[in-house]
Structures are given as C-alpha cells and as structure tokens.
Amino acid sequence: MTTPSIGQLLDSTVPMARTLKLEYLETTPDRAVLRLPDQPDYHNHVGGPHAGAMFTLAESASGCIVLAAFGDQLSRAVPLAVNAEIAYKKLAMGEVTATAVLGRPATEVVAELDGGGRPEFPVTVEITRADGAVTGVMTVTWTLRPNS
Numbered sequence: 001m002t003t004p005s006i007g008q009l010l011d012s013t014v015p016m017a018r019t020l021k022l023e024y025l026e027t028t029p030d031r032a033v034l035r036l037p038d039q040p041d042y043h044n045h046v047g048g049p050h051a052g053a054m055f056t057l058a059e060s061a062s063g064c065i066v067l068a069a070f071g072d073q074l075s076r077a078v079p080l081a082v083n084a085e086i087a088y089k090k091l092a093m094g095e096v097t098a099t100a101v102l103g104r105p106a107t108e109v110v111a112e113l114d115g116g117g118r119p120e121f122p123v124t125v126e127i128t129r130a131d132g133a134v135t136g137v138m139t140v141t142w143t144l145r146p147n148s
Contacts, residue, residue: 006032006064006071017060020053024064025097032064032100048093054127055086058138061098062123066142069106077113077144082120084140092127092135100125103139113144 007024010017020042026033034057036042042053049057059081066079103122112119120143127136 006067009067010060010064014060014063016056020056020060022057022060027064027068029065029069029106030101032061032068033097034061034064034100035095035097038094046091048091049096051088054088054092054096054098054136055084055138057096058086058098058100058125058127058136059084059140061100061125062138062140062142065100065102065123069102070109070144073110073113073144076148077146080143080145082141082143084138086136086138088136090129090133090135092129094130096127096129096135098125098127098138109144113146116146118146119144 006027021037021039023035023037025035036049036053036057042050044050070079100123103124109119109121120141123140123142125138126134129135
C-alpha cells in the first residue's frame with residue numbers, strides 16, 4: 001500500500017481544493033508550491049482569478065507545508081488555522097502560483113508541543129503570476145491542537 005502524497009491527502013480531505021483543480025508542484029517541509037490554473041469559472045469581473053480562489057490557493061499552500069512539516073504529529077495533534085490575513089498587491093491574470101514557507105522552525109514547534117503546549121506558528125505565502133510579479137501576500141497562523 002502506498003502512502004498518499006500531500007496533494008492527494010489535501011484533495012481527499014478538503015473538497016474546496018479539489019474543486020479548484022489546484023496543482024501541487026512542490027510539497028516539502030521547507031516549502032509548498034501550488035498553482036491555480038487559469039479557469040474562466042473562477043474569474044472575477046476583470047477576467048483574472050477571483051480573490052476567493054486566490055485566498056483558497058494560498059491557504060491550501062499553507063496547509064500543504066503544515067502537513068509536510070508536521071504530518072508525523074497527526075496521531076497526537078490536529079493542525080488548525082487560527083487566522084489568516086491577505087493583501088492583494090497587483091492585478092492577477094492567468095494562472096497564479098502560491099509559495100508557502102514556515103515562519104518558525106518545525107523543531108521549535110514540536111518542542112513546544114512536547115512540552116505540553118499548543119504551539120502557534122505563522123506560514124507566509126506569496127502569490128505570483130506567470131511573469132513573477134507578486135500579486136498577493138498571505139499570512140496564516142496555524143496551531144497544533146493536542147488530541148487530549
């Protein structure tokens with residue numbers, strides 16, 4: 001039996017990500033890179049990706065890095081998004097890509113969990129269009145909530 005990839009895991013547990021047909025380009029504990037293909041069904045009034053679709057793309061990228069970095073902790077804690085903030089910087093057109101990175105070392109987060117805490121940690125996500133211009137920046141604060 002093979003272990004599902006992070007993308008397969010997200011698609012199977014988060015139907016919204018599957019609905020948007022997100023592409024999982026890289027999902028490691030160091031960074032997650034997801035792409036939202038250009039799809040007319042998810043366009044806004046100016047023909048680019050809708051803000052809600054870009055929010056979902058970025059939040060999904062943050063979730064992928066959390067799963068990649070803390071997947072070995074799922075038997076004792078559940079990852080939950082605590083809050084998210086997004087800034088739309090430039091007009092996005094066509095496909096967009098989200099790149100997520102952890103804001104705290106994973107070892108530090110796990111040490112806090114080991115000590116009986118409920119660690120919180122930020123994940124920063126940049127959304128870029130095909131020409132490399134940053135169209136948005138999101139910060140999602142996550143927690144690992146202990147199961148007991």
